[in-house]
Amino acid sequence: MSRLETLNVWHGTRLVGTLWQGGDERLMGFEYDDAWIATGSAISNSLPLDRKHWPPEDQRAHRWFGNLLPEEQARAALIKRLGIVDDDFSLLEAIGGDCAGALVILPQGQLPAQEGEYQPLPQDKLTQWAAFRERYALMAGDDPSTRPRLSLAGAQDKIPVLVKSGELYLPHGAAASSHILKFAVEGREAVILNELYLNTLANLAGLPCARTEMRYAGRHAYLLVERYDRSGIDTAKLQRLHQEDLCQAMGLARTHKYQIPNGPTFAQCVQMVRQACRPAAKSVLQLLLWQIFNVLVGNSDGHAKNLSLLQDDKGNWQMTPAYDLVGTVVLGYHPGLAFSIGGQFNSQQLLPRDWQAFADECGFSYPFVKRQIARLAARLAELIDSRCLQQALTDAGLSERGWRRLQQQRQYIDRQCRRAARW
Numbered sequence: 047m048s049r050l051e052t053l054n055v056w057h058g059t060r061l062v063g064t065l066w067q068g069g070d071e072r073l074m075g076f077e078y079d080d081a082w083i084a085t086g087s088a089i090s091n092s093l094p095l096d097r098k099h100w101p102p103e104d105q106r107a108h109r110w111f112g113n114l115l116p117e118e119q120a121r122a123a124l125i126k127r128l129g130i131v132d133d134d135f136s137l138l139e140a141i142g143g144d145c146a147g148a149l150v151i152l153p154q155g156q157l158p159a160q161e162g163e164y165q166p167l168p169q170d171k172l173t174q175w176a177a178f179r180e181r182y183a184l185m186a187g188d189d190p191s192t193r194p195r196l197s198l199a200g201a202q203d204k205i206p207v208l209v210k211s212g213e214l215y216l217p218h219g220a221a222a223s224s225h226i227l228k229f230a231v232e233g234r235e236a237v238i239l240n241e242l243y244l245n246t247l248a249n250l251a252g253l254p255c256a257r258t259e260m261r262y263a264g265r266h267a268y269l270l271v272e273r274y275d276r277s278g279i280d281t282a283k284l285q286r287l288h289q290e291d292l293c294q295a296m297g298l299a300r301t302h303k304y305q306i307p308n309g310p311t312f313a314q315c316v317q318m319v320r321q322a323c324r325p326a327a328k329s330v331l332q333l334l335l336w337q338i339f340n341v342l343v344g345n346s347d348g349h350a351k352n353l354s355l356l357q358d359d360k361g362n363w364q365m366t367p368a369y370d371l372v373g374t375v376v377l378g379y380h381p382g383l384a385f386s387i388g389g390q391f392n393s394q395q396l397l398p399r400d401w402q403a404f405a406d407e408c409g410f411s412y413p414f415v416k417r418q419i420a421r422l423a424a425r426l427a428e429l430i431d432s433r434c435l436q437q438a439l440t441d442a443g444l445s446e447r448g449w450r451r452l453q454q455q456r457q458y459i460d461r462q463c464r465r466a467a468r469w
Contacts, residue, residue, distance in 0.1 A: 053139055055089075056150045056158045057082075057288065062089060065111060065151065067135045068102030074135050076100045076107035087361030089149065090290050091322045092297035109299045111138060113291060113351070114145045117300060120204075144206050144223050146354075147275050148288035164208050164215035169263070172214075176229055176263035204228045208284075209270065222286050224279045228269040237372055238267045239448050240455055244343055244371040245271075246438050251425045253335050254367040260443035274367045275356065288357040289366060292318060292350040303349040304384050310350055312337055312385035313407035322355055322363045329355075329365035331418075334410070336368055337385060338422050341393045342462045343455075344375030349384040373455045393462070401469050416469065423466035430456045 055062040055076070063078040078086075078098050088095045090110050100107035112134040116124055121137075130136045142151030150158050206223030208215040217223050230238045238260060248255040257272040272279060275287045292310070293303055296318055302309040310318075316333060323329040333353070340348040352370045355363040375381050375393070382391040388403030390396055401419070405412040429435050436449060 052154055053135075053142070053151050054154060054156075056152060057086070057089075057148050058286070059158060060086065062086065062149065065107075065135075065138070066102075070102075071135075072133055073102035073105060074108040074111060074138075075102040075104075076111065087357065089288065091295040091318070091355075091363070106297050108134065109297060110290075110294045111151075113294045113300050114138070114142070114149075114151075115300075144217055144221070146289060146291075148286035148357075150286075159221055163218040163221050164210075165218065167207060167214040167216045173264040173266070176266035176268050206273070207270075209279075222276065222284050223273065224276055224284055225273060226271045228271060230267065234377065235267065236451065237377060238269055239444065239451055240377060241269060241370070241372050242442060242444060243439065243452050243455060244345070244373060245369075246442060247343070247426065247429060247435060248339060248368055248371055250429055250435060250438060251339070251422060253339055253422075254332065255371065256367050256369045258442060260448075271369070274369075289354050290357075292353045292355070295322060295355055296350070298350065300351060303351040305349075305386060306382075306391075311407070312404070313409075315350060315353060315385070316408045319355070319365065323365065324362055329363075332365045334408075334415070334418060335422060337387075338419055339368075339371070339426075341383070341387065341396070342423060342426055342459060342466065343371070344373045344393060344458050344462065345371055346374045346380055346383050346393070347372060352384075373458065376455045376458050394465070396465070396469060398469055419466050419469055423463040426459055427463040430459050 051067055053065045055065055060082065061079045062082050063076055065074055065076050067074055076093070077100065078095065080098075083095050083098060086095070092106055093100060093110060102108060115121065115134060115137050121132075124141070125132050125137070128140055130140055138151050139153065145151065152158065205227050206217060207225050207227050208217055208221070208223055209225050214227070228238075228241075230236075242258055242260050245255045245258040249257075256274050259270050260267050261270055262268070275289045277283075277285045277287055292298075292315055293300055296310060296314070298310065305311055316330060319329050319333050320326045336353070337348065339345070347370070354366040354369075356366045357363050381393075383393055387393075387396055388400035388407065390400040401415055402412050404410075405415045439449065
């Protein structure tokens with residue numbers, strides 16, 4: 047594929063600006079279009095409209111756009127499949143057609159499609175991918191112009207799809223998707239069951255979370271997650287909504303998503319949300335409940351890229367629903383919290399003094415934090431084995447055998463809720 051020096055960034059049919067490659071062919075710069083500056087909104091809290099030009103050496107724009115891309119093994123597999131250079135600009139050029147949020151990144155001279163182009167998702171390709179035999183098989187094809195242009199951040203293999211009358215369709219060009227299809231990491235198939243359980247539990251407990259269901263390709267399970275950055279999913283008027291994760295909002299690279307070694311603290315995330323959201327109280331409370339939920343369920347992967355802000359048509363920001371909720375401690379991943387509680391990263395060794403320090407750092411009163419812990423712990427304890435939750439999971443595609451496989455996760459939450467009474 048020929049390398050382009052510039053790419054256009056679109057929001058619907060409006061040109062937002064231009065992304066270009068610096069002289070070192072590694073860093074990217076960005077410039078807002080004059081018409082967008084006059085009537086549009088800043089695409090990020092870290093890229094305000096009072097500045098038009100963001101050169102490559104500044105790196106802030108590069109970090110923002112680089113955060114749209116897949117990470118780790120998902121990135122490596124995609125680069126291998128596409129046969130392109132491993133740099134952010136080349137990846138955005140190849141797959142920037144359906145990113146998180148509202149922006150579409152296209153080569154010079156190519157306009158965003160007025161109507162979406164979709165094709166049925168081939169079942170054999172889907173089964174091939176779900177069975178771990180060949181990741182990114184859906185990106186195959188001799189003609190680059192016929193390949194889907196799909197960009198979703200994160201380390202887990204995932205693709206955006208359109209769900210219509212229960213069937214899956216693959217978007218082409220700059221067509222919008224309605225759902226995200228997520229696969230298990232090889233050897234970790236239980237992560238699919240676990241994420242379905244926790245996403246469903248969170249919603250029932252009052253923490254807004256992306257609607258999730260489980261399906262199968264052959265014998266292998268995958269998740270179908272409704273996109274919160276889309277409107278009109280149940281109608282014929284699918285629209286993109288703009289969003290950014292907190293790494294983007296804070297001007298950080300994707301490698302700084304964890305507090306250790308060099309990422310933000312939870313208190314800094316709270317401050318970012320207070321500054322960005324108007325009114326802020328609802329979003330700040332949601333952020334606090336998200337962190338408490340992670341502690342109670344054993345999600346040690348609640349990092350800054352798993353927190354996002356959604357922008358309305360007036361440019362105002364609010365917290366998005368939660369996503370990527372996984373009981374990583376039970377599944378055997380790194381046990382340390384992504385954000386510490388008063389300096390303590392072990393969620394099973396927390397003491398009142400840790401929560402007191404946490405409250406002080408974040409600008410909360412300790413009694414207020416204690417009330418939120420008590421309320422959420424009581425609700426989770428009530429729900430974890432309830433018929434209400436079991437029915438919701440059955441409706442979302444979980445089998446009786448799948449419910450039994452979640453016993454260890456349920457027991458972990460029960461123990462944590464009991465510990466919470468001492469916090």
